[in-house]
Structure formats: C-alpha cells, structure tokens
Amino acid sequence: DAKTTQPNSMESNEEEPVHLPCNHSTISGTDYIHWYRQLPSQGPEYVIHGLTSNVNNRMASLAIAEDRKSSTLILHRATLRDAAVYYCILRENNDMRFGAGTRLTVKP
C-alpha cells in the first residue's frame, strides 16, 4: 500500500545530526510529504510535512528534492528520546498509509 521506500534501520550518535531518507518516485503533484514517528509503546506522532519547499519546525527539518521524488528528514541534534520508528508518508485526503518506516537507534 505504501508509496514510499525507507531504509529499515539507521543508527546515530547522541547530539549528532541525523538524515533519514525517503524515496517516493510515484508522487503526484498534489501529494504532501508527511513524516511521523512512533516512540516505543506510543501512538504515531506528527513530525513535519511539506509540498515542494524545504520546511523547518521545532522538531526537525524537511528537505525535499527538486523533482519531489525523494525527501530527507533532518534531526539536527539527536537525543536518546528521538529513538523511534520514523515514517515517511504521501498524504491523501482522508487517507494516510504507513509503510514499514525506519527504526532509528540513538547511541549515547
């Protein structure tokens, strides 16, 4: 169902930046790119979304390729609390389908 491809897992050191990639080669012109994360034993949590331009918020930055076929979620300084599964999603109206996501491990 998911229209995105992400690495199964990634590792990072605490306080270092993390770049989480996502491929979405079949993206349509009206699809928004959303990122969610799921901490252990919790529900998914919204991180950021964008359409064409790069986006920044207090949690992360989203870099979107010019052709929109890929994007990268950037955590500027990973903390232990950022260890989670990160999902890249192409958001449709009334519909949001999750792929397998990337499990991020943060090492102290």
Added chain:
Amino acid sequence: DTAVSQTPKYLVTQMGNDKSIKCEQNLGHDTMYWYKQDSKKFLKIMFSYNNKELIINETVPNRFSPKSPDKAHLNLHINSLELGDSAVYFCASSQMGGARNTEAFFGQGTRLTVV
C-alpha cells in the same frame, strides 16, 4: 487534556466475545480514523470517517463495525473476536476533511489480546 483518547487502554477477552473500543477527540476535528498495528508492527488503516460519514473502509471483516455518533467520537465494535484480531488499535483525527496538508493526531492505542 488528552487530544485523542481511547478506552480501554488494554483489553483481554476470549474468542467469540463482542467488544468495543471507544475514541474521543477534543480538537474539533471533522475526520477520524482507525488503524490496526499487528505483531509485526505494520500500521494499517481500517476506516476513515469525515463528518460522521464513512469515507474509507479497507478490506476489514464485517465483524468490525465503526460507529460515529458525532464528529468527536468514533467507536469500534468487534463481533465474534478471533485470535488474529489481537493487535494494537489506534484512533486518530485530523481537520479540514482530512486534507493532504493537515496533520493527524493519534491516540495512545488499545492493546487487544484475544485468548
């Protein structure tokens, strides 16, 4: 105040029983969803409701029946529970008809165990 709340948080029941999971959101959203996360951790959308109207009904057995008494509530009733129904069920909501540029808020989940 919890934005999206689900009850109960844990539910253990025997095969063949009927059970309900309740979901309420206090965000004023008009779109609500149910997701199922199985033991392999895949999150699958089950239903989507907009203004109490069913929008998405994935290939979910008829034993699952969502009910939306008002925009703030979307309950999930499950008949004749089976072992394979064991999973974590998440409720979510979003605004503006679930438009593509809106974020969704998720509840903490209900862990259903069928024995």
